[in-house]
Amino acid sequence: MTASKVLAGARVVLPTGIVHDGRVVVEGARIAERTYENTEIIDVTGHWLVPGFVDIHSHGGGGASFSGTVDEALTALRTHRTHGTTTLVASTVTDDLDVLARQAGLLSELAEQGDIAGIHFEGPFISPCRKGAHSEKLLRHPDPAEVRKLIDAARGRAKMVTLATELPGGVDSVRLLAEHGVIAAIGHTDATYEQTVQAIDAGATVATHLFNAMPQLGHRAPGPVAALLEDERVTVELIDDGTHLHPASLQLAFHHAGAERVAFITDAMDAAGIGDGRYMLGPLEVEVSEGVARLVEGSSIAGSTLTLDRAFQRAVTVDGLPVQDVVAAISVNPAKLLGVYDRVGSLEPGKDADLVLLDEQFALKGVMRRGEWVVHPQLR
Numbered sequence: 001m002t003a004s005k006v007l008a009g010a011r012v013v014l015p016t017g018i019v020h021d022g023r024v025v026v027e028g029a030r031i032a033e034r035t036y037e038n039t040e041i042i043d044v045t046g047h048w049l050v051p052g053f054v055d056i057h058s059h060g061g062g063g064a065s066f067s068g069t070v071d072e073a074l075t076a077l078r079t080h081r082t083h084g085t086t087t088l089v090a091s092t093v094t095d096d097l098d099v100l101a102r103q104a105g106l107l108s109e110l111a112e113q114g115d116i117a118g119i120h121f122e123g124p125f126i127s128p129c130r131k132g133a134h135s136e137k138l139l140r141h142p143d144p145a146e147v148r149k150l151i152d153a154a155r156g157r158a159k160m161v162t163l164a165t166e167l168p169g170g171v172d173s174v175r176l177l178a179e180h181g182v183i184a185a186i187g188h189t190d191a192t193y194e195q196t197v198q199a200i201d202a203g204a205t206v207a208t209h210l211f212n213a214m215p216q217l218g219h220r221a222p223g224p225v226a227a228l229l230e231d232e233r234v235t236v237e238l239i240d241d242g243t244h245l246h247p248a249s250l251q252l253a254f255h256h257a258g259a260e261r262v263a264f265i266t267d268a269m270d271a272a273g274i275g276d277g278r279y280m281l282g283p284l285e286v287e288v289s290e291g292v293a294r295l296v297e298g299s300s301i302a303g304s305t306l307t308l309d310r311a312f313q314r315a316v317t318v319d320g321l322p323v324q325d326v327v328a329a330i331s332v333n334p335a336k337l338l339g340v341y342d343r344v345g346s347l348e349p350g351k352d353a354d355l356v357l358l359d360e361q362f363a364l365k366g367v368m369r370r371g372e373w374v375v376h377p378q379l380r
């Protein structure tokens with residue numbers, strides 16, 4: 001006997017459209033086609049049911065980071081789960097190669113257990129001109145041999161490497177990553193338009209937080225933004241926290257790339273899900289005030305305190321994006337990018353029962369991961 005549940009009466013967002021008064025059947029850990037005996041009917045009338053969120057860029061949360069111990073990584077992971085992220089790629093920040101290799105070994109075990117979906121290395125192969133909250137003295141040129149060392153340390157669990165592809169060794173490193181099935185992401189870059197096109201042609205497929213930590217769009221120097229937005233092979237990451245991007249810039253990205261090429265990320269640091277205070281981002285100290293994280297030294301924005309439930313709500317209620325487009329950017333596209341869309345990213349039978357329940361104001365009311373409630377909905 002398996003515990004089956006039917007969530008009934010909600011507006012269910014499917015890849016094919018929104019089903020009013022829809023239902024989702026959960027059989028064990030999976031979404032099922034039909035119901036059996038012993039079914040628990042849960043009335044979720046007046047709510048939205050959307051797929052669990054997929055975050056491909058997150059450094060931490062809940063006061064802990066993915067650059068620390070296993071326990072700290074699990075704290076960060078659980079924090080994001082309670083905010084609807086059921087699939088997460090753990091991001092590191094620039095550090096010594098040996099430190100990163102050790103961290104990759106630790107995170108690869110979490111990936112093997114199915115806790116995280118893989119590892120994203122943000123730095124050290126980035127531009128000192130666009131270093132953001134990365135330690136300048138630890139930055140390096142993207143030497144393919146060193147890139148190789150990092151992905152080997154991740155034991156098949158490296159999913160993405162963010163690099164400034166205009167640096168010496170950049171394009172060769174992109175080729176190496178593409179050959180190994182690791183996403184090459186262009187970011188923290190000072191590249192020109194032409195250099196960006198060259199990197200995309202070499203196999204780069206993601207823009208790390210488009211607009212942030214790269215030259216801005218200019219009429220004679222369109223820079224990386226134009227190249228990344230126009231090329232259909234590229235998915236652009238956006239941080240929709242109201243701080244990193246003006247709503248009009250977000251709209252511009254959606255209009256130009258189309259909803260199928262946008263991925264919402266948190267780029268969250270330790271303070272996500274907690275609040276203001278002093279934190280560490282890798283080796284650097286960060287002050288969080290009114291939800292905005294800045295380096296203590298230099299005051300550069302240092303990641304976000306965003307969780308994807310807030311990004312979802314903001315995208316619909318502030319940015320005015322259609323719900324279907326938000327679901328594409330927050331679940332469907334990142335799942336496809338990671339190559340896990342056969343298991344997660346939509347509410348289709350056979351997939352993992354990863355789902356988020358939202359009320360009419362798009363506030364999070366429940367989270368289910370693999371058939372188990374992470375956040376149990378309190379329904380009247």
Ligand SMILES: [Zn+2]
Nearest residue numbers: 057091122267
């Ligand atoms: Zn980041």
